[in-house]
Amino acid sequence: MNEITIILAPIMNVLTNIGKYFMMLSIIFSRPEKWRIFRNRLMNEIELIGVKSLPISFIISLFMGGVIALQTAANMDNPLLPAYTVGYITRSSTILEFSPTILSLILAGKIGSNIASEIGTMRVTEQIDALETMGINSLTYLILPKIVAAILFFPIILIFSIGLSLVGGWISLVMSGLASTETYVLGIRSFYLDSDIVYALVKTIVFAFVIVTISSFYGYYTKGGALDVGRSSTQAVVTSSIVILICNFFLTQMILL
């Protein structure tokens, strides 16, 4: 009996957490107490979650594009393949996979740990209890502006990321002499589909939601002290990264195939 309990305990724990997570979501999407305050908080969150993530996204995207282009060019030794394939593959892999998924995984580390530790610290220092005692819906007040900010700003980061990856690819190819500008641009423009961008945007919005809600969940239900805040922060990043990968798989199945 004890062995069964030991085996079932982690499964029950996961199921309990999933239940708590969905119950949390149902409370978050309530009407904010004051729209003016919600607007102010939204602007702050856009700055914290969005604008402050731009520099790291720019750097990552630039180098990511450069590496994709170099790897593709270096591995293309079949003379039957046209030269512009490098640009085509760089564009496709950037739009379909690298910009939405890899960037979201990196932002899960940056934003996820930030959100979990911010809300976790508020929990252990009783600031959330203070909000609740005042009669304020702490979940809506703290988390809803973060969700809206991420959903609004992640697509903007994605568009910049795609553009900069393509620029990175171009710079690396031209500097290494593996392809000319004309060939690369021709590749980028070949077989372009608007639906690829829509697919990337849908993925990014889903990932933004996943990162913010899962990180907030771990932060909000932190128990204990400083050590537990750190633990929640780590759990938030690990869980949101795993969920992003699982969602990526199912979204690819649903949208592309």
Added chain:
Amino acid sequence: MIEVVKVHKSFGEHQVLNDISTTFETGKVNMIIGQSGQGKSVLAKCIVGLHEVDQGCILYDGRNFSDLEGYERRDIRKEIGMLFQGSALFDSMSVEKNIMFPLSMLTNMTKKEMQMRADFCLERVNLSGKNKLLPAECSGGMQKRIAIARAISMKPKYLFCDEPNSGLDPKTSIVIDNLIREITYEYGITTVVITHDMNSVIEIGDNIVFIHEGKNWWHGDRKDIITTDNPEINSFVYASQFMKDIKASMQENLKSNIQNL
């Protein structure tokens, strides 16, 4: 008046509160005392709704708080001010914004009105002119006073103070105690203080409830607590050798006074 009626609360297998009933009177400093881990803070959190009771009910001036749904509790919660053990000030906001926060969230006051109220509350806790400081720039005693200012900003009918003197030196503790007492009498608030600081109990406790093993073990006022024969109370009040010596000398004095009569 707050009535606690037959309240039970467990966490898993561990029963923390066991059939507690008591009354906290209006315009008095009501104290919940007891050793650490006996359920004082849990009782306070049950009363303000941060924990749900398993059985029993909490009545705020006859209104059954336990039966109300989350959004229906808001009206009562607006009448509650709470001072937390660690002050629980919002560290990203200035002192002034901390005090104005409940006003901006829960009232339709203009910015000027909120500013005036914040100034008044700060003046009341002797912190005029500290409006623009951040909580991190204030001492522990100042943080407690700012938390009191925030708690009274909404003109509460009920004030809860969870270990208001923890981490403070004796002199600052007395300042905080006196402030709590003055505010209680001045505004006719039902104040509930959770503490294990005997100085506070003797200084300001009008109505004292002693929680032991999750039960309402004893209740009385600050005179009763000195003279009671209850062994658990005595071992709590006279825990140190110093206090035991004081009690022995008091009893000797009492005996000699009786003999002289």
